[in-house]
Amino acid sequence: MVSLDEKQQKGRRKGFSSQEMKEMLSGYLYISPFFIIFAIIGLYPAIFSLILAFQKWNGMGEMEFVGLSNFKVILSDPLFWKSVYNTIILGLMGTAPQLVIGLILAFLLNLSYLRFKAFFRVTIFMPYITSMVAVALVFSVFFSNNETALVNYIIGLFGFDPVSWKTSEWGAKIAIATMVFWRWLGYNTIIYLAGMQSIPKELYEASKIDGASIFQQLRYITIPLLKPFILLTVFFSTVGAMQLFTEPTVFLGNTAFSRDEAMTVVMYLYRDAFRLSSFGTASAAAIVLLLFIVVASAFNMMLTKRLGNDRRET
Amino acid sequence: MKGDVGTKKWGIGRLGMYLFLTVISLFSLFPFYWMFVMSTRHSSAYNSIPPAMVPGDQLKENFQKVLDMIPFFQSMLNTLIVCLTVTIVVLLISSLAGFAFSKLKFPGKNILFFAILFTIIIPPQLGLIPQYLLVAKAGLLDNLFAAMVLFFLNPLGIFLMRQYVSESVPDELIEAARLDGCSIFRIYRSIVLPIILPAFATLGIIVFTSVWGEFLWQFTVLRDPESYTIQVALASLNNTHKVDFGMLLSGVFWATIPLLIVFLLFNKLFISSIAEGSVK
Numbered sequence: 360m361v362s363l364d365e366k367q368q369k370g371r372r373k374g375f376s377s378q379e380m381k382e383m384l385s386g387y388l389y390i391s392p393f394f395i396i397f398a399i400i401g402l403y404p405a406i407f408s409l410i411l412a413f414q415k416w417n418g419m420g421e422m423e424f425v426g427l428s429n430f431k432v433i434l435s436d437p438l439f440w441k442s443v444y445n446t447i448i449l450g451l452m453g454t455a456p457q458l459v460i461g462l463i464l465a466f467l468l469n470l471s472y473l474r475f476k477a478f479f480r481v482t483i484f485m486p487y488i489t490s491m492v493a494v495a496l497v498f499s500v501f502f503s504n505n506e507t508a509l510v511n512y513i514i515g516l517f518g519f520d521p522v523s524w525k526t527s528e529w530g531a532k533i534a535i536a537t538m539v540f541w542r543w544l545g546y547n548t549i550i551y552l553a554g555m556q557s558i559p560k561e562l563y564e565a566s567k568i569d570g571a572s573i574f575q576q577l578r579y580i581t582i583p584l585l586k587p588f589i590l591l592t593v594f595f596s597t598v599g600a601m602q603l604f605t606e607p608t609v610f611l612g613n614t615a616f617s618r619d620e621a622m623t624v625v626m627y628l629y630r631d632a633f634r635l636s637s638f639g640t641a642s643a644a645a646i647v648l649l650l651f652i653v654v655a656s657a658f659n660m661m662l663t664k665r666l667g668n669d670r671r672e673t
Numbered sequence: 674m675k676g677d678v679g680t681k682k683w684g685i686g687r688l689g690m691y692l693f694l695t696v697i698s699l700f701s702l703f704p705f706y707w708m709f710v711m712s713t714r715h716s717s718a719y720n721s722i723p724p725a726m727v728p729g730d731q732l733k734e735n736f737q738k739v740l741d742m743i744p745f746f747q748s749m750l751n752t753l754i755v756c757l758t759v760t761i762v763v764l765l766i767s768s769l770a771g772f773a774f775s776k777l778k779f780p781g782k783n784i785l786f787f788a789i790l791f792t793i794i795i796p797p798q799l800g801l802i803p804q805y806l807l808v809a810k811a812g813l814l815d816n817l818f819a820a821m822v823l824f825f826l827n828p829l830g831i832f833l834m835r836q837y838v839s840e841s842v843p844d845e846l847i848e849a850a851r852l853d854g855c856s857i858f859r860i861y862r863s864i865v866l867p868i869i870l871p872a873f874a875t876l877g878i879i880v881f882t883s884v885w886g887e888f889l890w891q892f893t894v895l896r897d898p899e900s901y902t903i904q905v906a907l908a909s910l911n912n913t914h915k916v917d918f919g920m921l922l923s924g925v926f927w928a929t930i931p932l933l934i935v936f937l938l939f940n941k942l943f944i945s946s947i948a949e950g951s952v953k
Contacts, residue, residue, distance in 0.1 A: 482701050490885060512724055541704070
C-alpha cells in the first residue's frame with residue numbers, strides 16, 4: 360500500500376485522480392453528520408450564550424446590550440457565591456473519599472487469591488446502573504427530616520440527635536455527598552481495576568522478594584503506575600462535580616430552588632433562566648462556570664500529577 | 674502472591690479484607706433491597722421504630738398510586754424510544770466517521786478529528802439556554818425528538834470507533850476490496866460493519882445507559898406529563914409537599930428493575946464496556 364505522505368505528494372503534483380476524489384468526498388460525507396449537528400446544537404448555542412451574557416433579556420422582548428453588568432450582578436450576588444462554595448464543598452465531600460476507597464477496592468479486587476471476585480465486582484458496580492434521579496429519591500427517603508428516617512434512626516443508636524437533613528447546612532451536604540459516593544464508587548473502582556490489570560505481576564513478585572509489605576506495594580508500585588488512570592478519574596470527577604445538578608434538585612424536591620444549603624452553580628443558572636426568566640445573568644453564570652471548570656480541572660490535574668511524583672521519589 | 678495479607682491463609686489481615694469488601698457490598702446492595710421493601714409497605718411503616726426491614730403486602734396498592742400520579746408506562750416507553758433512537762443514531766454516526774478517520778484519506782483529516790475531540794470539554798450547561806430557545810422556537814417542546822437530539826453528538830463514540838476500526842480492520846482487506854471494484858460505502862457495509870459489531874455492543878451499552886439516566890435536558894424541554902421520560906416522571910413524584918414514601922419508592926423500584934435485570938444478565942459485558950469506554 361502507498362503511504363499517506365507519498366499519496367498526498369502525488370496528489371499535489373498531479374491533482375487528484377478520480378478515485379482519490381471519490382475517497383475524499385466519501386470521507387467528508389461520512390464525518391459530516393457530527394459537524395452538521397454540532398453546528399446547530401453545539402456551536403451556535405455556545406456562541407449565542409456568549410452574546411446573551413452581555414444582554415439584558417427576559418426571553419420575550421427586545422435584547423438590550425448591557426456590557427459587563429450581568430457579570431457584575433452575579434458576582435455581587437451572595438447566593439451565587441454560596442452556590443460556588445456549595446459546589447466546591449460537595450465536590451470535595453462526594454469525590455475525594457470515592458477515589459481513595461475506589462483505589463483500595465480495586466487493589467483488593469486485583470489480588471490473585473481473592474475469592475468471590477465476580478460477586479464483589481458486580482455488587483460494587485450495581486449502583487452505577489441506577490439513574491441519578493432514582494438514587495436521589497431513595498436517599499431523600501433515607502435522609503428525610505423525619506425523626507424516624509432511617510439515617511436518623513441509625514445515628515440515634517449511637518446517641519446522636521436527629522438531623523433535619525434537607526434543611527440544614529451540613530445535613531443537606533452530607534446526604535448529597537453520600538449519594539454521589541454511593542453511585543460512583545463502583546465506576547471508579549472498575550476504572551482503577553482496568554488500570555491495575557495492565558501492571559505486570561512480576562513487579563509485585565519482585566517487590567515481595569525484597570520484603571515489601573502490601574501497603575508499600577500499593578504506594579510504590581500501584582499508585583505511580585496507575586497515575587494515568589488516577590488523572591482520568593480525577594478529571595471526570597472534577598468536571599462532574601462542578602456540573603452537579605440532578606442530585607440536589609431531585610433530593611430537595613419542591614424546595615430545591617428556594618433554599619440555599621445545597622444550591623449548586625448549575626442550579627443557580629437554571630433558576631435564573633427558567634424560574635426568573637433572566638437569561639442574561641444565567642448565561643453569564645454559565646460562562647463563569649466554564650471558567651471554573653477549566654481552572655478546577657487544571658488545578659486538580661496538577662495536584663494529582665505532583666502526588667504521583669512525590670511518591671515515586673521518596 | 675500467596676500470603677500477602679497476613680502470613681496465614683486466614684490471618685487477621687485477610688479476614689479484615691473480606692470484612693471490608695462485604696461491608697462495601699452490603700452498602701451497595703442495601704438501597705436496592707430497601708426500595709423493594711418500601712415499595713411493598715404502607716407509608717405508615719415508615720414511621721415505625723425500629724424501621725421496617727421485611728417486605729409487606731402493599732406491592733400492588735403502592736404501584737397503583739404511582740399510576741395515579743404519573744403515566745408510568747408511557748414514560749417508560751418514551752425513555753425506551755429515546756434511548757434506542759439515540760443509540761442507533763450514535764452507532765451510525767460514529768461508525769461512519771470512525772471508518773472515515775481511520776481508513777479514508779482526505780485533507781484536514783487530523784485537524785477535523787482533533788476538533789471533534791475538543792468538543793468533549795464544552796460543558797453541556799454552556800449552551801443550555803440557547804438550546805432550549807432553539808427547541809422552543811422550532812415548536813419541539815414536549816417532543817421526544819427534542820429530548821434526544823442533544824445526545825446525537827457523541828465525540829467519544831467517534832473516538833472509540835476510530836480506535837476499533839484501526840485495530841481490527843486490516844488495510845489489506847480494504848485494499849483488496851477496492852481492487853475488486855467495491856464502492857466505499859460497500860466497503861463500509863460489507864467489510865467494516867461485520868468486523869466492528871462487538872464495538873457496537875460496547876458503545877451501545879455506554880450510550881444506552883447514559884441516556885437512560887439523563888435528567889437536566891429532558892427536565893428542561895419536556896413539560897407535558899405525557900411526554901415525560903421516566904426520570905422526569907420520577908422526579909415529579911417528589912415535587913409535592915407531602916410525599917407518600919411507599920408510592921415514591923414503588924415508582925423508583927419499578928423504574929430501576931428493567932435495566933437492573935439486563936445488567937445482571939450481561940454484567941461482564943456491561944462492566945467491561947463501561948471500563949473500556951472510559952479508559953481508551
